[in-house]
Amino acid sequence: xxxxxxxxxxxxxxTGQSMTLLCAQDMNHEYMYWYRQDPGMGLRLIHYSVGEGTxxxxxxxxxxxxxxxxxxxxxxxxxxxxxxxxxxxxxxxxYSSSPEQYFGxxxxxxxx
Amino acid sequence: xxxxxxxxxxxxVQEGDxxxxxxxxxxxxxxxxxxxxxxxxxxxxxxxxIRSNVGEKKDQRIAVTLNKTAKHFSLHITExxxxxxxxxxxxxxxxxxxxxxxxGAGTRLxxxx
Numbered sequence: 001x002x003x004x005x006x007x008x009x010x011x012x013x014x015t016g017q018s019m020t021l022l023c024a025q026d027m028n029h030e031y032m033y034w035y036r037q038d039p040g041m042g043l044r045l046i047h048y049s050v051g052e053g054t055x056x057x058x059x060x061x062x063x064x065x066x067x068x069x070x071x072x073x074x075x076x077x078x079x080x081x082x083x084x085x086x087x088x089x090x091x092x093x094x095y096s097s098s099p100e101q102y103f104g105x106x107x108x109x110x111x112x
Numbered sequence: 113x114x115x116x117x118x119x120x121x122x123x124x125v126q127e128g129d130x131x132x133x134x135x136x137x138x139x140x141x142x143x144x145x146x147x148x149x150x151x152x153x154x155x156x157x158x159x160x161x162i163r164s165n166v167g168e169k170k171d172q173r174i175a176v177t178l179n180k181t182a183k184h185f186s187l188h189i190t191e192x193x194x195x196x197x198x199x200x201x202x203x204x205x206x207x208x209x210x211x212x213x214x215x216g217a218g219t220r221l222x223x224x225x
Contacts, residue, residue, distance in 0.1 A: 004155075031210055040121070042201055042215035043156070050210045058212075090155050099144040099211040103155035 118216025
């Protein structure tokens with residue numbers, strides 16, 4: 001099993017550009033999560049999904065949108081990137097019966 | 113809202129010594145407390161967890177203790193090795209229809225050979 005994979009690994013955007021980060025998991029997990037990690041702040045939840053076709057807001061959802069059209073994929077979109085969105089983004093997934101989360105390797109995004 | 117505080121932010125120990133990282137949480141409804149290890153350039157990986165009905169859990173050189181009354185929990189690593197060097201995160205989780213997990217800010221552990 002590949003576990004949780006994220007695409008791309010690195011990306012540089014100019015302010016105002018848009019992009020989509022892709023997360024895929026092959027563990028048949030029901031729940032999926034998007035976090036951002038900033039220095040000295042740990043991980044903060046952006047959005048999450050408890051099943052195909054459902055999404056919900058986390059702690060810091062502003063400026064991001066998500067979609068879960070297939071159970072194995074969770075997409076994070078930035079419609080108009082801002083320098084404040086420079087961060088490392090992590091996707092995670094879990095079974096609905098367990099809080100144990102499995103993380104992907106991360107995407108380092110820089111917005112100039 | 114829920115808050116998790118983690119101390120220290122940086123910890124340096126000699127190989128073979130013990131390392132202790134402490135966390136406190138604010139939401140008494142939290143019932144799951146995982147610890148993650150993050151190596152450079154990688155995603156966090158679960159190393160041990162404890163649930164609210166257990167006071168202590170041990171797995172080889174690592175152990176976690178939980179004091180629900182005081183709302184704090186700790187990670188203990190004994191006989192540290194250079195490969196233990198990493199950033200460690202504590203977290204507190206509650207099931208709200210989706211597991212809401214709040215992470216501490218992290219502790220960077222250096223183990224000197």
